[in-house]
Amino acid sequence: MVSPTLSFIYTVATFSLLGATSAASVHIETVNKRFADTWYHSDDHPAYSLFRRQEQTDGVTYPDVGSDEWSSAFPPASPDTDDLPQVWVDALNAAVSAGTIPDIPPSTMGGNGNPVYPDGLSPTSSEVCSATYQCRISGEIWDAPDGVFGAGFDDGPLPTSTKLYNFLHENNVHATHFMIGVNILENPDVFTHAFETNGDDIAVHTWTHPYMTTKTNLEVVGELGWTMQLIHNSTGGRLPRYWRPPYGDSDTRVSAIAREVFGLTTIVWNHDTDDWSLTTGGTTSSKVHSQLSKWLSGPKSPGLIILEHELSDMSVQAFIDAYPLIGQNNWDFVSVAEASGVGAWQNVNSDGSVNRVPSPVLGANASANGATSSAKKTGVAAVSVTSGVLSSMTATNSAATGDVTGTSAGSGNGSSQSASATGSGVPKLKDTQTGGARRLLAMPAWPTSILSALAVVGAAVFA
Numbered sequence: 001m002v003s004p005t006l007s008f009i010y011t012v013a014t015f016s017l018l019g020a021t022s023a024a025s026v027h028i029e030t031v032n033k034r035f036a037d038t039w040y041h042s043d044d045h046p047a048y049s050l051f052r053r054q055e056q057t058d059g060v061t062y063p064d065v066g067s068d069e070w071s072s073a074f075p076p077a078s079p080d081t082d083d084l085p086q087v088w089v090d091a092l093n094a095a096v097s098a099g100t101i102p103d104i105p106p107s108t109m110g111g112n113g114n115p116v117y118p119d120g121l122s123p124t125s126s127e128v129c130s131a132t133y134q135c136r137i138s139g140e141i142w143d144a145p146d147g148v149f150g151a152g153f154d155d156g157p158l159p160t161s162t163k164l165y166n167f168l169h170e171n172n173v174h175a176t177h178f179m180i181g182v183n184i185l186e187n188p189d190v191f192t193h194a195f196e197t198n199g200d201d202i203a204v205h206t207w208t209h210p211y212m213t214t215k216t217n218l219e220v221v222g223e224l225g226w227t228m229q230l231i232h233n234s235t236g237g238r239l240p241r242y243w244r245p246p247y248g249d250s251d252t253r254v255s256a257i258a259r260e261v262f263g264l265t266t267i268v269w270n271h272d273t274d275d276w277s278l279t280t281g282g283t284t285s286s287k288v289h290s291q292l293s294k295w296l297s298g299p300k301s302p303g304l305i306i307l308e309h310e311l312s313d314m315s316v317q318a319f320i321d322a323y324p325l326i327g328q329n330n331w332d333f334v335s336v337a338e339a340s341g342v343g344a345w346q347n348v349n350s351d352g353s354v355n356r357v358p359s360p361v362l363g364a365n366a367s368a369n370g371a372t373s374s375a376k377k378t379g380v381a382a383v384s385v386t387s388g389v390l391s392s393m394t395a396t397n398s399a400a401t402g403d404v405t406g407t408s409a410g411s412g413n414g415s416s417q418s419a420s421a422t423g424s425g426v427p428k429l430k431d432t433q434t435g436g437a438r439r440l441l442a443m444p445a446w447p448t449s450i451l452s453a454l455a456v457v458g459a460a461v462f463a
């Protein structure tokens, strides 16, 4: 087996607020790192706790998680693209003008759960590079470093998550939870359990769990932006660094919008248990267990990023049953966000303090009342988003699929663009329902759109 070469170069995305607003908001940090075997802090390392100071905030007082004030400005279901904060739209338009968002059309979803592109565009071409077809885009994360079990769970927070969180906490380990925005709105206490009690990492799994490549640019912005904003407003101002595409469905366009507009890096996976289908008979507990046993006793290179879900008691139990094998086989158990070496958050310093998001793209001033926002007062606030080599990681082989295409060449030193933000984005959507639409989502804890999508995907890849 070819031993993959993993190399990482991170330039932390920087957002600077220029113009009439305060210079104190500019924060630029560049980290170039080549990781040795022990490039991360294990959970018992003294420095580790520094990254876990959940009480640190960016100085803004946010409404209590779960309160009406906390939830009222967020959309209860699929975001309306006519009601997106203008600054997000401006940032998207600026990125499009700067040529950093590939101009490829949205896909349509085939009956087998695989996206189809119009005009004979090949999903595996470098132009499209569909993750559903296992095409890896430079800068995305698919593998953990050698010897590392990068722990992550999708689709929470849900009532079924509680058992998982208790188990992780009792075992003194941390995971990354790729959360769905509407599920956070529905299960604020479960969210708080993950973030406050466990001190776990939170990442973006979109607002309503759609196939993202089927969405327009603006729809992609809404799905990512609202989830990011809700996590930001529920964690003392932290800004997630990572997102995972539902069903593993992303491409160059979607990945670029995540990166260029929100600074998000895509995390996929290199093994899939199909544990989401345990409750529908798509797989069985013994099958999941034998797959996990095989991977956990298999090669240490590359490290494991296994798609697992906190979606049902059965999927949670599948992880708990396999957990002893992780230690027995000498894997280092690290949250998948922590495994990247730069942590789960874009704006948390190494001493654990949280920076005010220095950008109107997100943060207090971005979504504050338009009449008082500094952007409005001063007329124009330029947003400078510098991205580029956010991370570059190459794995030459995948034990999981064996058919991974080569990564595209690195994007060089990246790009920068500026947008003028006139006024702030005022979320106009109101949470009008006290028992209506929101409750509908709550019953199965999943939007009906997801349930119908479930019916469509059959045995397809599912995140």
Ligand SMILES: *[C@@H]1O[C@H](CO)[C@@H](O)[C@H](O)[C@H]1NC(C)=O
Pocket: 017, 021, 022, 025, 356, 357, 358, 359, 364, 365, 372, 373, 374
């Ligand atoms: C946000 O607004 C407040 C009050 O208007 C101001 O003091 C603060 O500096 C602003 N923050 C940023 C990042 O612009």
Ligand SMILES: *[C@@H]1O[C@H](CO)[C@@H](O)[C@H](O)[C@H]1NC(C)=O
Pocket: 060, 061, 062, 063, 070, 073, 074, 229, 233, 363, 364, 365, 367, 368, 369, 427
């Ligand atoms: C996010 O929190 C800030 C600060 O409390 C608030 O001004 C803003 O309205 C919140 N955003 C939403 C969408 O609730």
Ligand SMILES: *[C@@H]1O[C@H](CO)[C@@H](O)[C@H](O)[C@H]1NC(C)=O
Pocket: 412, 413, 414
């Ligand atoms: C990248 O940097 C090199 C040298 O620093 C420069 O020659 C090149 O034009 C840059 N490319 C881009 C896309 O900025």
